[in-house]
Amino acid sequence: MKYNQSMIGFDFAALSYIAPKENDYQYMLEGLDSEWQFTKGNNNHLSYANLPVGEYVLRVKGTNSDKLWSNNEVQLKIKVLPPFFRSQLAYLIYALVLLIAIMLTVWYYVKRTEKRQKERIKRLNDEKEKKSSITPK
Secondary structure (H helix, E strand, O other): OOOOOOEEEEEOOOOOOOOHHHOEEEEEEEOOOOOOEEEEOOOOEEEEEOOOOEEEEEEEEEEOOOOOEOOOOEEEEEEEOOOHHHOHHHHHHHHHHHHHHHHHHHHHHHHHHHHHHHHHHHHHHHHHHHHHHHOOO
16 A cells, blocks of 8 residues: 555454344454454444554454354455655665765865875976076086
Protein backbone atom coordinates (compact mmCIF):
# COMPACT_ATOMS: atom_id res chain seq x y z
CA MET A 1 0.00 0.00 0.00
CA LYS A 2 1.38 3.43 -0.88
CA TYR A 3 2.08 5.93 1.89
CA ASN A 4 -0.44 8.45 0.54
CA GLN A 5 -3.43 6.13 0.45
CA SER A 6 -5.49 7.84 3.09
CA MET A 7 -7.90 5.13 4.14
CA ILE A 8 -8.16 1.36 4.25
CA GLY A 9 -11.29 -0.54 5.25
CA PHE A 10 -12.46 -4.13 5.63
CA ASP A 11 -15.78 -5.92 5.90
CA PHE A 12 -15.91 -9.29 7.64
CA ALA A 13 -18.49 -11.90 8.61
CA ALA A 14 -18.72 -15.00 10.77
CA LEU A 15 -20.17 -17.96 8.91
CA SER A 16 -22.96 -18.53 11.41
CA TYR A 17 -26.27 -17.75 9.75
CA ILE A 18 -28.65 -18.77 12.56
CA ALA A 19 -28.67 -15.31 14.20
CA PRO A 20 -26.02 -13.12 12.48
CA LYS A 21 -26.91 -10.06 14.56
CA GLU A 22 -25.88 -12.01 17.66
CA ASN A 23 -22.35 -12.67 16.37
CA ASP A 24 -19.51 -10.76 18.03
CA TYR A 25 -16.15 -9.89 16.52
CA GLN A 26 -12.71 -8.96 17.72
CA TYR A 27 -10.05 -7.37 15.61
CA MET A 28 -6.60 -5.93 16.12
CA LEU A 29 -4.14 -4.29 13.79
CA GLU A 30 -0.81 -5.48 15.20
CA GLY A 31 1.69 -2.68 15.00
CA LEU A 32 -0.96 -0.04 15.71
CA ASP A 33 -3.59 -1.35 18.15
CA SER A 34 -2.39 -2.46 21.57
CA GLU A 35 -5.63 -4.27 22.48
CA TRP A 36 -8.39 -6.20 20.76
CA GLN A 37 -11.31 -4.08 19.53
CA PHE A 38 -14.82 -5.51 20.01
CA THR A 39 -17.80 -5.08 17.72
CA LYS A 40 -21.23 -6.70 17.53
CA GLY A 41 -23.44 -8.33 14.91
CA ASN A 42 -24.17 -6.09 11.98
CA ASN A 43 -21.26 -3.72 12.75
CA ASN A 44 -18.80 -5.82 10.78
CA HIS A 45 -16.75 -3.09 9.13
CA LEU A 46 -13.48 -1.55 10.27
CA SER A 47 -11.36 1.17 8.80
CA TYR A 48 -8.05 2.86 9.47
CA ALA A 49 -6.99 6.25 8.20
CA ASN A 50 -3.46 7.56 7.56
CA LEU A 51 -1.50 4.50 8.63
CA PRO A 52 2.15 5.31 9.28
CA VAL A 53 4.83 3.64 7.18
CA GLY A 54 5.44 0.11 8.42
CA GLU A 55 4.26 -3.48 8.46
CA TYR A 56 1.04 -4.57 10.14
CA VAL A 57 -1.00 -7.72 10.66
CA LEU A 58 -4.79 -7.43 10.79
CA ARG A 59 -6.24 -10.16 13.00
CA VAL A 60 -9.99 -10.86 13.05
CA LYS A 61 -11.98 -13.50 14.88
CA GLY A 62 -15.65 -13.97 15.62
CA THR A 63 -18.29 -15.82 17.61
CA ASN A 64 -21.47 -17.56 16.67
CA SER A 65 -24.82 -16.65 18.21
CA ASP A 66 -23.97 -18.89 21.19
CA LYS A 67 -20.89 -16.69 21.89
CA LEU A 68 -18.43 -19.48 21.12
CA TRP A 69 -15.25 -17.98 19.68
CA SER A 70 -14.06 -19.47 16.43
CA ASN A 71 -10.71 -21.25 16.34
CA ASN A 72 -10.12 -19.83 12.87
CA GLU A 73 -8.53 -16.44 13.22
CA VAL A 74 -8.03 -14.57 9.96
CA GLN A 75 -4.74 -12.74 9.50
CA LEU A 76 -3.89 -10.28 6.75
CA LYS A 77 -0.46 -8.73 6.34
CA ILE A 78 -0.43 -5.06 5.37
CA LYS A 79 2.67 -3.12 4.38
CA VAL A 80 2.63 0.65 4.01
CA LEU A 81 5.52 1.71 1.82
CA PRO A 82 7.48 4.90 2.50
CA PRO A 83 7.52 7.78 0.03
CA PHE A 84 10.46 7.66 -2.38
CA PHE A 85 12.44 10.30 -0.47
CA ARG A 86 12.42 7.97 2.58
CA SER A 87 13.13 4.72 0.73
CA GLN A 88 16.35 2.71 0.89
CA LEU A 89 17.13 3.67 -2.69
CA ALA A 90 16.77 7.37 -1.82
CA TYR A 91 19.12 6.97 1.17
CA LEU A 92 21.64 5.27 -1.11
CA ILE A 93 21.39 8.18 -3.56
CA TYR A 94 21.82 10.69 -0.69
CA ALA A 95 24.93 8.85 0.47
CA LEU A 96 26.39 8.80 -3.05
CA VAL A 97 25.70 12.52 -3.56
CA LEU A 98 27.33 13.30 -0.21
CA LEU A 99 30.33 11.14 -1.06
CA ILE A 100 30.72 12.82 -4.47
CA ALA A 101 30.42 16.27 -2.86
CA ILE A 102 33.14 15.39 -0.34
CA MET A 103 35.38 13.99 -3.09
CA LEU A 104 34.90 17.10 -5.25
CA THR A 105 35.66 19.37 -2.29
CA VAL A 106 38.88 17.48 -1.53
CA TRP A 107 39.83 17.46 -5.23
CA TYR A 108 39.21 21.24 -5.48
CA TYR A 109 41.29 21.89 -2.34
CA VAL A 110 44.19 19.73 -3.63
CA LYS A 111 44.14 21.42 -7.06
CA ARG A 112 44.01 24.90 -5.51
CA THR A 113 46.93 24.03 -3.21
CA GLU A 114 48.95 22.63 -6.14
CA LYS A 115 48.27 25.78 -8.17
CA ARG A 116 49.37 28.03 -5.29
CA GLN A 117 52.52 25.97 -4.79
CA LYS A 118 53.37 26.14 -8.51
CA GLU A 119 52.84 29.91 -8.50
CA ARG A 120 55.01 30.26 -5.39
CA ILE A 121 57.78 28.11 -6.91
CA LYS A 122 57.60 30.14 -10.14
CA ARG A 123 57.80 33.40 -8.20
CA LEU A 124 60.76 32.12 -6.14
CA ASN A 125 62.52 30.96 -9.31
CA ASP A 126 61.86 34.34 -10.96
CA GLU A 127 63.28 36.15 -7.90
CA LYS A 128 66.30 33.83 -7.89
CA GLU A 129 66.94 34.54 -11.58
CA LYS A 130 66.58 38.25 -10.96
CA LYS A 131 69.12 38.13 -8.11
CA SER A 132 71.54 36.05 -10.11
CA SER A 133 71.34 38.43 -13.09
CA ILE A 134 71.85 41.52 -10.86
CA THR A 135 74.85 40.25 -8.90
CA PRO A 136 78.18 40.44 -10.76
CA LYS A 137 80.23 37.39 -11.33
